[in-house]
Amino acid sequence: YMTWNEVPAAPLDPILGVNQKFQADTSAEKVNVSIGAYRTDEGKPMVLSCVKKAEALLLEQSDLNKEYLPQRGDATYVQLCQKMLFGEKSKLLASGVVATAQTLSGTGALRLGAEFMKKFAKGKTVYISNPTWGTHNSIMTQAGVPFSHYRYWNAAGRDLDLAGMLEDIEAAPEGSVIMLHAAAHNPTGVDPTAEQWGEIMTVCKAKKHVCWFDSAYQGFATGDLDIDATAMRAFADEGLPLFVSQSFAKNFGLYGERVGTFSITCDTPEAVKAVMSQLDIIIRNLYSNPPKHGANIVKTVLSDPALYQEWRDELKAMSLRIQDMRTALYDELTSLGTPGSWTHITSQIGMFSFTGLSPEQCTQMVEKHHVYMLNNGRVSMAGVTSKNVKYIAKAIDDVVR
Ligand code: PLP
Numbered sequence: 106y107m108t109w110n111e112v113p114a115a116p117l118d119p120i121l122g123v124n125q126k127f128q129a130d131t132s133a134e135k136v137n138v139s140i141g142a143y144r145t146d147e148g149k150p151m152v153l154s155c156v157k158k159a160e161a162l163l164l165e166q167s168d169l170n171k172e173y174l175p176q177r178g179d180a181t182y183v184q185l186c187q188k189m190l191f192g193e194k195s196k197l198l199a200s201g202v203v204a205t206a207q208t209l210s211g212t213g214a215l216r217l218g219a220e221f222m223k224k225f226a227k228g229k230t231v232y233i234s235n236p237t238w239g240t241h242n243s244i245m246t247q248a249g250v251p252f253s254h255y256r257y258w259n260a261a262g263r264d265l266d267l268a269g270m271l272e273d274i275e276a277a278p279e280g281s282v283i284m285l286h287a288a289a290h291n292p293t294g295v296d297p298t299a300e301q302w303g304e305i306m307t308v309c310k311a312k313k314h315v316c317w318f319d320s321a322y323q324g325f326a327t328g329d330l331d332i333d334a335t336a337m338r339a340f341a342d343e344g345l346p347l348f349v350s351q352s353f354a355k356n357f358g359l360y361g362e363r364v365g366t367f368s369i370t371c372d373t374p375e376a377v378k379a380v381m382s383q384l385d386i387i388i389r390n391l392y393s394n395p396p397k398h399g400a401n402i403v404k405t406v407l408s409d410p411a412l413y414q415e416w417r418d419e420l421k422a423m424s425l426r427i428q429d430m431r432t433a434l435y436d437e438l439t440s441l442g443t444p445g446s447w448t449h450i451t452s453q454i455g456m457f458s459f460t461g462l463s464p465e466q467c468t469q470m471v472e473k474h475h476v477y478m479l480n481n482g483r484v485s486m487a488g489v490t491s492k493n494v495k496y497i498a499k500a501i502d503d504v505v506r
Contacts, residue, residue: 119239119479119480120139120140120141120239120479123139123140123471123477123478123479124137124139124140124477126471126477127139127477130475130477132475134474134475134496135475135476135477136475136476136477136488136493136496136497137477137488138476138477138478138484138485138486138488138489138497139477139478139479139485139488140485140488141291141355141456141457141485141487142355142360142485142487142488143355143358143423143427143456143487144487144488144490145490146426146490146491146492147490147492148488148490148492148493150358151358151423152358153357153358153416153419154415154419155406155412155413155415155416155419156357156358156359156402156406158412158415159401159402159405159406159409159412160402162405162409163398163401163402163405169401171397173393173394174207174394174395174397174400175385175394176206176384176385176386176388176389176393176394177205177206177207177381177384177385177388178206178207178208178366178394178395178400179207179397179400179401179404181404181408182207182400182401182403182404183205183206183207183366185403185404185407185408186205186207186351186366186403186407187203187205187366187368189323189330189334189351189407190320190323190334190337190349190351190366190368191203191334191337191338191341192331192334192338195338195341196341196342197341197370200374201374201377202370202371202372202373202374202376202377203368203369203370203371203377204368204369204370204371204376204377204380204381204384205366205367205368205369206366206367206368206381206384206385206388207364207365207366207395207400208350208351208365208366208367208395209363209365209392209395209396210352210353210354210359210360210362210363210364210365211319211320211321211350211351211352211354211365212240212244212352213363213365213367213395214350214351214352214365214366214367215240215241215244215319215350215367216244216247216248216391217367217384217387217388217391218317218348218350218367218369219231219244219245219248219250220248220387220391221369221383221384221387222248222250222282223248223249223250224383224387225383226282226315228251229251229280229281229282229315230251230252230253230277230278230281230282231245231250231251231252231253231281231282231283231284231317232252232253232254232255232273232274232277232281232282232283232284233245233252233253233254233255233284234254234255234257234258234270234284234285234286234290235254235255235256235257235258236257236258236292236293236481237254237257237284237286237291237292238291238292238321241284241319253277254273255269255270255273255274255277255283256269256270256272256273257269257270257290257293257295258293258295258459260461263295263449263459263461264295264449265295265296265297265301267297267301267304270305271304271305271308274305274308274309274312274314275308275311275312277312277314279312279313279314280312280313280314280315281312281314281315282314282315282316282317282348283309283314283315283316283317284317284319285305285316285317285318285319285336286318286319286321286322287318287319287320287321287322287323287333287334287336287337287349288320288322288323288325288326288327288333288334288336288454288455289321289322289325289326289333289454289455289456289457290455291321291322291455291456291457291483292457292459292479292481292482292483293453293457293459294453294454294455294456294457294458294459295453295454295459296326296336296454296455297336299335299336302335302336302339303339306339306340306343306345309340309345310343310345314345315345315346315347315348316340316345316346316347316348317347317348317349317350318336318337318340318347318348318349318350319349319350320334320337320349320350320351320352321350321351321352321354321355322355322356322455322456323351323356324356324417324420324421324424325355325356325420325423325424325427325455325456326424326454326455327424327454328420328421328424328425329417329421330356330417330420337349341370346370347368347369347370348367348368348369349366349367349368350365350366350367351365351366351367351368352364352365353365353399353403355456356420357402357403357406357416359399359402359403362396362398362399362402363395363396363399364399364400364402364403367384369384423487427455427456427486427487430486430489430490430491430494431450431451431453431458431486432451433489433491433494434447434450434458434486434489434494434497434498435447435448435450435451437494437495437497437498437499438450438498438501438502441498441499441502443498443501443502443505443506444505444506445461445505449461456485456486456487457483457484457485457486458483458484458486459481459482459483460478460482460483460484460501461482462478462482462501462504462505463482464480464481464482466482466504466505467479467480467481467482468480469503469504470500470501470504473500473503473504474496474499474500474503474504476496476497476500484497
């Protein structure tokens with residue numbers, strides 16, 4: 106009979122592996138800035154108050170049951186998510202040409218999109234920014250979808266390599282799929298400006314590319330849901346074909362509840378029907394149907410004006426705390442006289458700072474100072490607090506000298 110003795114141990118996931126090492130570290134000084142999850146200024150995970158209130162309301166609803174959802178998920182939830190992405194006044198939504206399914210958070214949305222591509226966009230390659238959230242690449246590998254990269258990061262200026270990005274998108278074969286981070290690029294924290302987005306759109310349009318907006322941080326970049334959706338909505342208004350993956354992990358703090366959506370813009374409502382029927386089949390054979398609890402929370406908050414306002418306020422507060430920590434870290438480094446320029450820490454946006462530390466310096470941060478960060482230089486600013494910021498700055502100061 107078969108045994109599994111020959112199965113090689115898989116390497117640790119680059120991000121989750123750092124977290125495992127952090128857990129095993131017994132140092133009292135250890136700091137975890139590796140995971141993209143919000144922490145309070147006490148370094149604790151946070152459940153939003155609007156979420157707790159929504160859960161209390163859900164408990165009171167006597168008609169709530171635990172029956173299966175349809176493969177495509179909860180119809181009301183999906184409609185509310187579409188509005189949040191495309192806006193109340195969206196022409197696409199008014200003409201019923203957006204196909205959207207509820208998914209297992211953003212990762213599930215990306216995988217569903219990859220499975221759809223495998224069936225219906227055979228031979229097309231997905232172009233992904235370099236660098237990116239590593240799972241973008243591995244999802245495509247696991248799903249068997251060809252992928253390649255476009256230039257994004259200009260290491261010298263610690264900003265966007267717009268010329269390289271445009272050149273690579275231009276060089277991609279017509280009708281390719283271009284993965285774009287909707288807001289708060291992970292890991293660089295560098296987003297194109299409105300003008301740069303315009304240039305990216307022009308090239309994508311000329312090359313008839315499908316643009317795949319990965320929206321994992323709507324509201325986290327600026328603290329405002331609508332501002333963070335501006336680029337994606339501009340592409341939608343311009344009539345470019347879109348895929349959109351949406352996650353409520355960060356902006357609702359619903360990480361483990363697995364709440365998200367995947368959308369495809371179509372030409373006609375008939376095409377939407379057909380596409381939805383195909384998404385149903387893919388979902389049926391992957392996990393049958395999505396979980397209800399997290400979607401019920403989001404549905405409750407988005408459809409209750411008071412809770413919706415409370416959520417927007419909480420979202421703003423989270424993004425402000427992160428911005429404060431950027432300033433605090435910058436100030437500490439400046440007062441230490443740490444060699445180099447650190448203005449990128451405050452100019453970058455969203456959850457992460459791409460510090461520019463070399464892999465060797467990152468290793469020292471972990472091994473010598475117990476500051477757990479990614480080897481590519483990414484620090485989760487959400488893990489920085491008023492208590493650990495001095496310590497982190499001193500560690501950076503030590504490794505760059
Ligand atoms: N996309 C990006 C760019 C991310 O950074 C993340 C999470 O870190 C995700 C998607 C998906 O996360 P989740 O599956 O938890 O929604």
